[in-house]
Amino acid sequence: MISKTNYGYCCKSREFFLHILFYGENIVRFAYSKCQKPPSSTIAVVGNPISIAAVVEGNTINSNAFSILIDDNLKVKIFDSSGNILSEDKNINLDDVKVEKHLLWEDGFYGMGEKYSWLNMKGTDTFNWNTDVIGVTPIHHSLHKQYHTSINFYIGLTSDKCYGIYFDNSYKSFFNFGKLPNSDVNFSAEGGNIDYYFIYDKHVSNVVKGYTYLTGSMPLPPKAFLGYQQCRWSYEDRDKLLEVACRMRKEGIPCDVLYLDIDYMESYKVFTIDPEKFNDFKGMVRKINEMGFKLVVIVDPGVKVEKDYFVYDEGSAKDYYIKDSLGEVYIGEVWPGKAVFPDFLRSEVRQWWGSLHKELVDNGVLGFWNDMNEPSDFTTQSKTLPEDSIHRDDMGNLKSHAEIHNLYGMLECEGTYQGLRELQPNRRPFLLTRAAFAGCQRYAALWTGDNSSVWEHLEFSLPINMNLGLSGYAFVGGDVGGFVGDATGELLARWTQVGAFTPLFRNHSCKDTVSQEPWCFGEDVLANTKKYIQLRYQLLPYLYSLAKLSSIEGHPILRPLFYHFQGDKATYSISDQYLFGGELLICPVLKPGATARLVYLPAGLWYDFWTGEKIIGGKNIVREAPIDLLPIYARAGAILPMTSIKQFVNGDDEDVDIHIYTGEDNCFNLYFDDGTSFDYEKNQYSEVVVCIEDNNKEIIISSRLLHNNYSIPSFKVKLYGIDSYSRAELNGEVIAITNNELQVPSKFLLKITR
Structure with a gap:
């Protein structure tokens, strides 16, 4: 039943084939098809299969790490080298593209990218379809399942073992982690193939490392972009941007990055600059550069339909835009009005898009912000392109938007990143994206979209960022202070404390809301936010070293407690504390008016970061936390490099x-x-x-x-x-x-x- 092939192993039932490929001693791929070769992988996968020492005995494949038992219906049981069961199929359905697995020993499920949920997702379900969230619901909340990213990777965990499953399918996909009593674990998709990777290790950190071997890790970022970043929709003209820059330096607030939202463009046309509001754009950029700031500008994928607009005309002449189901160029609507959308599935289109950044780069822009790239479309109920829209790949094959939709933002990021590498071969790009697919961490940092200035969003930012980190996305963060609605001074102070210990540290707010720069709520809030921004800069040697490690091994920077204390099941559902690297435990205050909080310290010796007090862990303690104090603890053995405060990285x-x-x-x-x-x-x-x-x-x-x-x-x-x-x-x-x-x-x- 099991035959050796040039890529691994193949099993055949009466109806279909199961292809088994090893990508490491502890990484195995199960790909089902109706033909004798495995299906093609998506763009997420960059790891390669390897040949390992394995022995076939009847219907079992035995390797150093696994025993894989395959029944006549091609259902799989996986055992570790000691015979302990790791995973067991309940049902395989190729027509429904669905895998059902028995819920076994798993005490928690984690990962799945950006999800508005608590850390442990056991007993829940979700689905992945990249969505402009506040286009379809007024506020992010836990009943809304689909967010801006689609990362089909989850982790099953207990104290002495752990696995990860990556479902390599770009269609709308569904996951159930034992939502109902006595139910199973299952994943499925609306199209494509059953094609998944099983990654096993006793330690969760090695499972994450294995996943990033498959899909890649973040590039080492420019160090300055680990500093504080200030943004708003919008700094509406050059005078306002320069005013913010000057005020930052006057107040002595360390800051490296300023942003321009869509109002810097002429009529919201991408790759243009408004000649009146931002006259002498290059001179303005040079001026803020001299003050130590780096400028990031937004670039949306929607191209305004306008004759004699060079981007629209070039793309039209070369047939670069997505088509509707009848073969005509699809026209939607975003900020510039009627708009068309580049078909980034083609490498030629990605190269063209990357080259369009040249003028902005020549003007001194050092970072780019890809927004609205789910892609967003104001004209449809789903607020994205119709699923029957048509893409074309490099071979001329037509693909439906149903298949390509979740890849779209990542394909734009790939084109942008590679274009910036060509334009500035020896300068590391900084790219920030809202939409992503598995593997997008290879090109861009990610922020969690249009959150709101409410305490609940501060609270949920912790498990969102922890699960993103477990999903291979290390360079992540949310809008500090909240984007939609009005922040208060207290909320901004507490959120800045969290932001100082988040990989991406960006304050961002929406039009027609109160401004929330650090000085906007009085002297006490200014002093409080400044204190933690300064602490961020003192910790840059530590953070930069963590970023280097992430770029090599894929470990998250912001980690759940069980990443280092897997044997302690009390950590499995802690959503309101996290580890910043392996040395510091961060315990934010997440409720208005609170001046103390309960802290769980895992077993071992801990030090209060502020007082140096020694505390024996394995218990809960109450820590006083007035408005200017974020509870922080260092583990015994912690090695924490810090430097002096600077106004910017120089x-x-x-x-x-x-x-x-x-x-x-x-x-x-x-x-x-x-x-x-x-x-x-x-x-x-x-x-x-x-x-x-x-x-x-x-x-x-x-x-x-x-x-x-x-x-x-x-x-x-x-x-x-x-x-x-x-x-x-x-x-x-x-x-x-x-x-x-x-x-x-x-x-x-x-x-x-x-």
């Missing part, structure tokens, strides 16, 4: 203080490069691993240079948890440690005897 860090919290063993990799170019791909970077070993009697803190081809700043070690010591040696010489801190060289060995 060159290299001159000094790095390495805060080390004693009590556990740990290592952290510190990464340095120029922050803007791709020279690190030519080995022009440095990496220093700092480690602590603590056996209660002696503490050994050391560093090693893993790579030394870029300037390394001076280091100062700051120690926590050492009340007294009897002897200290630095690189073999006896020293005295004053106030628990000392200067050290980039390569050092510090021994402290208690």
Whole structure:
């Protein structure tokens, strides 16, 4: 029944075939078809199948990681190497494109990209269809299932094992995580094939790493774009933008990025600049650049229907636009009025679109913001293009919008990213998108669309961002302060505290709402928001090193507690706390008027970030949290590099203080490069691993240079948890440690005897 093929294995029933391919020892693909070759993968998958050592015995494939048992109906049971069951099919239906699996040992389900839900999705259902959410409902809420992204990846978890399933299908897709009592887990789609990947490991972090091997990880971002970003719909003219820039510097608020929304364009026509409101655009950009700001402008995919408008005319002449079901160019409506939509399925169209950014790049624009790219269309009830609209691929094959819709935003991002790489080959692009598919993290950061200035949206931003991180999307964030409606000073203060510990840190608000720049609510709110923006800049060496790790191994920056405490089931449904990297626990205040909150500390020793107090975990505590205090805890063993406050990222860090919290063993990799170019791909970077070993009697803190081809700043070690010591040696010489801190060289060995 099981035959070996040049790509893996194939099984045949009376009606269809099951193709089994390995993409790693712990990653296996199950693809069903009605022919003798596996279906084509979507653009999400960039990993390649490999040949592994496996033995076929009857209807079982045995590898080092799995035993895969296949019955006569091509249903699958998967066991680990010890014989423990990991997954069991209940039913396979090719006609309905549906897989049903038994609910087994899973205590939680996670991932699925951007979903307005609590962290643990067990007992819920959802579906994926990229949607301009506030086009169809006035506010984001949990009863609305489809959001701006379609990432068909979920994780099943318990204390000693974990798996991920990626369903590689671009059609509208549906997922049920045991919603009803005694029900199963299932996933399905309205078209396409049953084609999914099963990723197994005992640890959730390795499952996420496996998923990003399949679909790619974020590129290393320009360092400045990890700083604070300020946006509004709209800074309506050059004077207003310059006013905001000057006020930022006057107030001493660190800020690196300013945005222009759609009003910078002439009549909302993409790739144009309003010559009256933004006269001498290049001079304006140069002026804010001299103040340390980088400019991002919005680019929507809808092209205004207007004769003699160069983008419309070029696309029309080359037949670049999506067609309706009758073969005529589809005309919808967005901000410029009647609009057509580029068919990004074709590489020629993507290349053309990327090249259109040249004038803006030549004018000094350093980032681009892809909005409305579900794509949005004001003329239909669904607020997107009809599903029978027609695309054409590079081979001339016609594809329905039903198949391509969820890919559209990612295809636009690919064209934009590659175009920017061609226009500026040695400058890292910054691209921000609203719509995404699995794998879009390879091209763009993501923000979670048009949220509202309500406390509930602040609260739900935490599990949304955690599940996005588990779905391979590390560079994520929501609009700080909320987009729709009026923020209050208290809400902005608390949201800024969260934003300072979110990978994408952008304040953004809507037309006809109160302004919510940090100075808009009085001196107390200004001081509060400024405090946490400054803290963000102090933490940039830590954050940039985390971003480097994410770009290599796919680990999220913002992590649920179970990412590091999987053995503690109390962490499985904690939606209101998260880990920022592996070192810091962030516990925001998410209710109006609250001045204290309950904090869960997993087992082990913890340090209060503000006071240095030691606390034994494995319990809940109450932490006082007045309006200017965000509860933060450092794990014992935490290694936290910080630097001095700057107004913007400009060159290299001159000094790095390495805060080390004693009590556990740990290592952290510190990464340095120029922050803007791709020279690190030519080995022009440095990496220093700092480690602590603590056996209660002696503490050994050391560093090693893993790579030394870029300037390394001076280091100062700051120690926590050492009340007294009897002897200290630095690189073999006896020293005295004053106030628990000392200067050290980039390569050092510090021994402290208690």
